[in-house]
Amino acid sequence: MAGITSYGAYIPLHRLPRTQIAAAWGVPPQGGEKAVRNFDEDSITMATTAAIDCLNGIDRSKIDGLYFATTTSPYTERQGSTIIASALDLRSDIRTADFTNSLRCGMEAVAAAMDAINAGAANSILVTVADTRIGAAQGDFEQSFGDGAAALLLGKDNVIATMEGSYTMTAPIMDRWRAQGDTFVRAWEDRWTLDEGYTKMLPQAAAGVLKKLNLEPKDLAKAAYYGPNGRRHGALARRLGLDAAQVQDCLFDTVGDTGAAQSMMTLVAALEEAKAGDKILCVGYGNGADAFVVQVTNAIEKVRDRLGIKRHLEAKRPIPSFAKYLRWRELVTLESAARPERIPTSISALWRDTMSILPLYGSKCKACGTQQYPPQRVCIFCHEKDQMEPVRMSDKKATIFTFTHDNLAASADPPNTVTVVDFDGGGRGIFNMTDREPEEVQVGQTVEMTFRKLYFDRGLHNYYWKTMPARG
Amino acid sequence: MAVGIKDRVAIVGMGCTKFGENWEMSADDMLVEAAYEAYEDAGIEPKDIEAIWYGTVWSGETGGPLAGALKLQYAPITRVENACATASDALRNASYAVASGVCDIALAIGVEKLKDSGFSGLGAAGGIMTSGIRPDTTAPGNFAMMATKYFSRYGLSPDEGKRMIGMVSVKSHHNGTLNPRAHFQREVSLETVLKAPIIAWPLGLYDCCGVSDGSAAAIVVRAEDAKKFRPDPVRIKALQMSVGNEGLVRSDYDYTHVESTYQAGLRAYEEAGVKNPREEIGMAEVHDCFSITEAVTMEDLQFSPRGKVKEDIESGFFNLDGGLPVQPDGGLKCFGHPIGASGLRMIYEMYKQLQGKAGPRQIKNPKLGLTHNLGGGPPACTIFVGIVGE
Numbered sequence: 001m002a003g004i005t006s007y008g009a010y011i012p013l014h015r016l017p018r019t020q021i022a023a024a025w026g027v028p029p030q031g032g033e034k035a036v037r038n039f040d041e042d043s044i045t046m047a048t049t050a051a052i053d054c055l056n057g058i059d060r061s062k063i064d065g066l067y068f069a070t071t072t073s074p075y076t077e078r079q080g081s082t083i084i085a086s087a088l089d090l091r092s093d094i095r096t097a098d099f100t101n102s103l104r105c106g107m108e109a110v111a112a113a114m115d116a117i118n119a120g121a122a123n124s125i126l127v128t129v130a131d132t133r134i135g136a137a138q139g140d141f142e143q144s145f146g147d148g149a150a151a152l153l154l155g156k157d158n159v160i161a162t163m164e165g166s167y168t169m170t171a172p173i174m175d176r177w178r179a180q181g182d183t184f185v186r187a188w189e190d191r192w193t194l195d196e197g198y199t200k201m202l203p204q205a206a207a208g209v210l211k212k213l214n215l216e217p218k219d220l221a222k223a224a225y226y227g228p229n230g231r232r233h234g235a236l237a238r239r240l241g242l243d244a245a246q247v248q249d250c251l252f253d254t255v256g257d258t259g260a261a262q263s264m265m266t267l268v269a270a271l272e273e274a275k276a277g278d279k280i281l282c283v284g285y286g287n288g289a290d291a292f293v294v295q296v297t298n299a300i301e302k303v304r305d306r307l308g309i310k311r312h313l314e315a316k317r318p319i320p321s322f323a324k325y326l327r328w329r330e331l332v333t334l335e336s337a338a339r340p341e342r343i344p345t346s347i348s349a350l351w352r353d354t355m356s357i358l359p360l361y362g363s364k365c366k367a368c369g370t371q372q373y374p375p376q377r378v379c380i381f382c383h384e385k386d387q388m389e390p391v392r393m394s395d396k397k398a399t400i401f402t403f404t405h406d407n408l409a410a411s412a413d414p415p416n417t418v419t420v421v422d423f424d425g426g427g428r429g430i431f432n433m434t435d436r437e438p439e440e441v442q443v444g445q446t447v448e449m450t451f452r453k454l455y456f457d458r459g460l461h462n463y464y465w466k467t468m469p470a471r472g
Numbered sequence: 473m474a475v476g477i478k479d480r481v482a483i484v485g486m487g488c489t490k491f492g493e494n495w496e497m498s499a500d501d502m503l504v505e506a507a508y509e510a511y512e513d514a515g516i517e518p519k520d521i522e523a524i525w526y527g528t529v530w531s532g533e534t535g536g537p538l539a540g541a542l543k544l545q546y547a548p549i550t551r552v553e554n555a556c557a558t559a560s561d562a563l564r565n566a567s568y569a570v571a572s573g574v575c576d577i578a579l580a581i582g583v584e585k586l587k588d589s590g591f592s593g594l595g596a597a598g599g600i601m602t603s604g605i606r607p608d609t610t611a612p613g614n615f616a617m618m619a620t621k622y623f624s625r626y627g628l629s630p631d632e633g634k635r636m637i638g639m640v641s642v643k644s645h646h647n648g649t650l651n652p653r654a655h656f657q658r659e660v661s662l663e664t665v666l667k668a669p670i671i672a673w674p675l676g677l678y679d680c681c682g683v684s685d686g687s688a689a690a691i692v693v694r695a696e697d698a699k700k701f702r703p704d705p706v707r708i709k710a711l712q713m714s715v716g717n718e719g720l721v722r723s724d725y726d727y728t729h730v731e732s733t734y735q736a737g738l739r740a741y742e743e744a745g746v747k748n749p750r751e752e753i754g755m756a757e758v759h760d761c762f763s764i765t766e767a768v769t770m771e772d773l774q775f776s777p778r779g780k781v782k783e784d785i786e787s788g789f790f791n792l793d794g795g796l797p798v799q800p801d802g803g804l805k806c807f808g809h810p811i812g813a814s815g816l817r818m819i820y821e822m823y824k825q826l827q828g829k830a831g832p833r834q835i836k837n838p839k840l841g842l843t844h845n846l847g848g849g850p851p852a853c854t855i856f857v858g859i860v861g862e
Contacts (some may be wrong), residue, residue: 192775339591340589343602380721405670405673407670415672422723
């Protein structure tokens with residue numbers, strides 16, 4: 001039986017205590033903290049990082065599809081899943097699709113992937129989901145929304161949790177929405193949206209799938225379902241017929257309402273603790289609700305080395321200030337840096353160099369065996385011409401050879417840390433470093449590569465890799 | 473068989489504007505100032521110039537802007553661009569032209585108008601269209617990574633390392649006070665240098681050279697003709713270049729030296745017949761765009777043993793009254809750095825010193841002067857090393 005074959009997750013390093021937001025505007029705090037993406041992260045980069053976590057030890061050439069679910073895609077016309085697929089170095093003859101415009105778009109992506117697999121159209125599809133929504137200043141959403149991502153690999157072989165069945169219901173309710181061009185999430189009055197929407201529809205979907213499978217709530221080891229806040233999430237347990245012990249924490253107090261990503265992040269957290277035979281219910285909400293039940297197999301023990309939710313939760317750092325949060329979200333207008341204007345990006349040059357940029361390919365000389373980055377025609381060491389084979393550097397560890405913290409270069413997280421690194425196995429590159437404490441950066445330090453947004457310029461989100469201290 | 477350039481070409485006239493924030497002067501104004509000072513110095517008329525090598529990085533394309541400024545009557549002009557090593561390359565090409573006999577009198581001139589950009593530091597709009605995919609680095613950032621590695625490799629704590637390179641700037645600031653054309657003419661203490669804001673760790677404000685406007689010019693003739701122009705011409709002993717752009721790919725590059733400086737130095741010493749640079753070179757103007765650059769250049773030019781420049785800096789060996797005065801005019805640090813003009817400014821100081829006209833900063837009997845001019849940044853450097861003498 002087909003189902004989940006691997007899982008991964010991503011939570012940004014930085015956390016903002018909700019008391020800091022509340023104190024800034026003089027409003028009551030919601031409690032806990034929220035995960036905040038760095039200035040160089042967006043839904044595409046977070047989904048990519050969760051996918052890398054999910055693909056640990058898995059042959060990427062065997063994946064037949066990549067779905068990307070988000071309500072916060074950086075582009076309205078350019079497919080995010082193609083960028084992620086390229087960064088992950090997946091084959092080009094795979095199915096890619098973006099699922100969007102609803103907080104249950106990730107659940108729909110899972111359903112579509114399962115349909116394709118069950119129909120025999122694909123053996124293995126990777127579903128990624130990420131969101132980074134923002135609420136307007138001093139409102140509830142400003143405190144409740146957090147950033148995060150999850151990834152599920154679905155397929156027929158080495159299944160760690162079989163897909164037992166699913167249920168879907170659709171409803172054109174206007175409870176929360178963003179129109180084209182809206183920066184902040186809009187909502188109708190809280191009591192109505194939660195009572196008539198969330199509190200009614202999510203249990204309907206849950207009951208629907210249980211009925212289909214002839215299951216009772218007591219048969220579930222865990223229920224991983226969306227929660228717009230901790231109180232509402234907890235209150236729903238009784239309606240679902242669940243004991244507190246069956247309810248998987250929805251990460252509200254630690255990460256926040258991660259929108260489209262939340263139900264799947266919660267499912268990943270449940271899978272991390274699950275044992276063979278466990279039945280887990282997963283329910284997503286948004287313009288209706290989607291539910292499915294999986295049953296864990298013995299194979300789950302083979303995917304225990306993920307950073308997942310648990311280790312990403314542990315490896316955290318407070319964002320230095322609320323002002324920095326506003327800056328990273330580009331919610332304040334800063335005095336522009338007195339630096340020369342960026343030369344416009346040549347998109348034809350960008351396309352020509354795709355392999356050395358998105359999947360971070362270098363080259364290895366077949367004559368003398370040395371790795372070099374970026375890819376070369378003439379070997380830097382033995383000077384043989386065109387004897388190179390491509391080699392992927394993005395999943396290699398590297399060592400800092402030298403570095404600087406540059407205050408002159410423009411950065412949303414100054415100083416701009418630049419590292420020269422040597423990849424394990426050879427090859428040297430110069431990369432910005434992110435998610436670092438300047439005082440902790442050292443020559444000889446081991447770093448990992450992380451997929452980030454290098455800059456946004458004239459409508460172009462340009463992605464590349466940066467170095468960062470090993471996480472988790 | 474190549475015979476080299478030694479003693480085949482002489483400089484008979486030079487000009488150099490004040491370097492600095494020349495708000496009142498355009499690039500054209502500065503070209504006129506430098507060229508006419510050189511004409512007068514050589515005792516020639518503009519019409520005597522037969523060919524021109526005109527260096528600028530950002531202040532003009534083709535020879536057209538120079539022809540417009542100097543009204544050179546349809547003379548041939550080659551525009552030279554080699555980043556911060558531009559003006560040295562203009563001199564090299566002009567010298568080769570007179571040495572080959574295709575003309576008798578050639579002008580090498582460099583200019584840069586940097587301060588009209590509206591920001592501090594280098595940079596300009598335009599440039600090569602690329603994917604844009606590279607980390608956002610700056611000139612101080614690129615050279616700072618040499619300092620980080622130098623400190624790490626030779627076991628210097630950040631404080632020890634910053635003191636070492638700080639003393640380089642203290643020395644150059646002292647020399648700048650003795651030069652009325654220098655951009656900065658103020659003494660600074662080591663404490664001031666160490667406490668200054670960080671530009672790119674570990675480099676602070678005083679580890680970085682000035683960003684300046686300026687122009688400098690040289691008139692070259694064949695050596696045998698030189699005495700017709702003046703009694704004290706300065707002879708060219710070596711003009712060498714080395715270009716490297718391999719370091720970022722080569723994982724064996726150590727980031728504590730610039731290989732092309734070492735290579736250009738070796739060739740220049742061979743061309744000039746210098747056996748022991750530390751003993752034979754009487755003075756040097758090197759490319760101290762940043763204090764760390766000057767420090768490692770001392771080792772690359774074999775003035776100091778590898779890893780030992782700290783001892784020579786601390787003993788004052790490179791001070792005006794030391795064994796090998798370096799940056800007698802204040803260097804890029806204090807004289808300033810209009811990038812397309814700096815190479816000729818370095819030669820200008822050597823020329824004046826060799827003629828005994830350097831005033832309060834005059835070095836006693838310098839005999840041989842070396843200039844070192846660097847374009848680009850580590851590890852991709854375009855290096856010129858020249859040697860001039862009596």
